[in-house]
Amino acid sequence: MDWDKLRIFHAVADAGSLTHAGDTLHLSQSAVSRQVRALEESLNAILFHRHARGLILTEQGELLFDATRAMTKRLDAASARIRDSEDEVFGELRVTTTTGFGTLWLTPRLPQLYEKYPDLNVELMLEERVLDLPMREADVAIRMKEPSQADLIRKRLMSVQMRLYASAEYLDTRGYPETLNDVSKHRLICQNPNAPQVAVSATLVQKLIGYQPQSTLTVNNYYGVLQGVINNLGIGVLPDYVTHVFPDLVRVLPELENAEVPVFLAYPEELRHSRRIAAFRDFVQDEITAHRRAERGQGEVT
Known part of the structure; x- marks a missing residue:
C-alpha cells in the first residue's frame, strides 16, 4: 500500500473532514479527496460514509484506521528515539x-x-x-x-500513607473526633472507593463509611478532596504528601491509617x-x- 495515501487517509479519519485534514496536511480538499478515492479503489472497499456533517468510517475504514493509528504511534516512538542525542535532552x-x-x-x-x-x-x-x-x-x-x-x-x-485531615477552623466548629465512633458526627470527604488507582485506600474509606458519617462528599481525585478540606467542609482522606504543601492541616485520629500505597x-x-x-x-x-x-x-x- 502507498504510505502517502495511508497518511492522508489517517488524517481524514482523525479529523472526520476532508477540509480539516487538508489544513493539517497543507493540501487542497480536492487533492485529499483524490488520494482517498485512489486508496479505496486500490483496496476495492469503501472507507467512509459521506454525510453533510462530515465523514464516518465504514467497518473496513475502522479496520484500516486501527492499523494506521498503531503505525503512527510506532513511528512517533521511533522518531523520538532518533531525535534523542547522546548529550542532549530535548x-x-x-x-x-x-x-x-x-x-x-x-x-x-x-x-x-x-x-x-x-x-x-x-x-x-x-x-x-x-x-x-x-x-x-x-x-x-x-x-x-x-x-x-x-x-x-x-x-x-516510594510509598504513600492515606490519613485523615481537617482544617483547624472546621475542628474548632465541629469538634475533634476522639474515636472512630465520632465519625458519625462529621462529614467525610474521600475519593470514590471504585476509582481505578486507589484500591489500597479504598479499604480505609469503606471502614470509615461503616461508622456512618453524618454525610459524605466523594470526589474523583485527591485534589478535589483537599479543596473540600481546606474550605472547611469536613474530614478528608488524603495522602500524607499533602502536608508538605499545606502544613496547617490537622491530622485526625492519628492511630488510623491504611497499608502503604506504592x-x-x-x-x-x-x-x-x-x-x-x-x-x-x-x-x-x-x-x-x-x-x-x-x-x-x-x-x-x-
Whole structure:
C-alpha cells in the first residue's frame, strides 16, 4: 500500500473532514479527496460514509484506521528515539499521573527539571484513568499501584500513607473526633472507593463509611478532596504528601491509617534507551531523595 495515501487517509479519519485534514496536511480538499478515492479503489472497499456533517468510517475504514493509528504511534516512538542525542535532552515527553499527585507533588517540582533541561517539552496528563503505555497514550506514567500491562519497565519510587485531615477552623466548629465512633458526627470527604488507582485506600474509606458519617462528599481525585478540606467542609482522606504543601492541616485520629500505597514509575520497553525518559526518571528519584533527606534534617541534596 502507498504510505502517502495511508497518511492522508489517517488524517481524514482523525479529523472526520476532508477540509480539516487538508489544513493539517497543507493540501487542497480536492487533492485529499483524490488520494482517498485512489486508496479505496486500490483496496476495492469503501472507507467512509459521506454525510453533510462530515465523514464516518465504514467497518473496513475502522479496520484500516486501527492499523494506521498503531503505525503512527510506532513511528512517533521511533522518531523520538532518533531525535534523542547522546548529550542532549530535548523534544516532547508525555507524562501521565493522577490529578492529586500531579498537582500537589509533581508540578511544584518541575522548575528543577526545566532548569536542567530547558529544551524539554513536557505534556502533563492528569487523570485517574490508567493510560495505555504500550499503545503510546503516554511516554511515562507515575501510578498509585503496580502496573499490570506487559512490556513495561517499572520501578517502585516510594510509598504513600492515606490519613485523615481537617482544617483547624472546621475542628474548632465541629469538634475533634476522639474515636472512630465520632465519625458519625462529621462529614467525610474521600475519593470514590471504585476509582481505578486507589484500591489500597479504598479499604480505609469503606471502614470509615461503616461508622456512618453524618454525610459524605466523594470526589474523583485527591485534589478535589483537599479543596473540600481546606474550605472547611469536613474530614478528608488524603495522602500524607499533602502536608508538605499545606502544613496547617490537622491530622485526625492519628492511630488510623491504611497499608502503604506504592508509587510506581513505568514506561514502555521500547523507550528503555530514551534520554528524555532517563532524565525524567532521574529527576523524580532525585526529588524523592532530597525530600527524604530534608525530613531527616540532613538538608537538601547537593
